Amino acid sequence: MIHASPALVIAGSLRPQRIALRIAEWVAEIGRETMNAAVEVVDLKAWPLPMDDEPGVPAAGVYEHEHTRAWSRKIAGGGAFVFVTPQYNWGYPAPLKNALDFLYREWHGKPATSVTYGTRGGGKAADQIHQVFEGLHMRPLGTRIEVAIADDHVNQDWQLTDVAAAMGPYASLIRQLDAEIIEALQDSQ
């Protein structure tokens, strides 16, 4: 165990036919092997956070709703974050931004990076979320992964036919990312 707190892999798409979860599970599995640590997938779909429904600002840390308090406990308990997110129209999905904006101090000082995906890898979504990491005073890692989903990785419904085939070329980069998480967590001890 590198750290008492698990690394959280946050799956950023809520679409009924999303591929985010399978990619997140794959990233988490490599993380468990590489870091010999607890790595947990957080499916945003399991964390319904009504858009901006807290009366106070998140920076005050006073939450009226139980869903916010539960989300706060979850994120406060995370040691590092890997955001697995698609690119939607050159950005990242609104529910993911909402989930980030719901909290403030809970994110502070924690290593964070992204695994974005799309037909060209989702680099524009990665640029945006890394800027937000800075706004939230996280510690953006150097390695960020852009997964280009090719036509032969998906069927006609744009479902991954073989996640290992699509993600295999990125395995060494994911291990590099995991090594950066370990280093960042050791620095903060």
Ligand SMILES: Cc1cc2nc3c(=O)[nH]c(=O)nc-3n(C[C@H](O)[C@H](O)[C@H](O)COP(=O)(O)O)c2cc1C
């Ligand atoms: C609203 C929307 C916008 C999209 N915009 C982009 C885009 O800007 N670039 C891209 O490569 N793919 C884009 N796509 C295709 C997605 O990469 C693809 O649908 C992917 O499966 C979405 O991830 P998800 O299935 O986990 O939701 C878009 C898809 C949706 C639904």
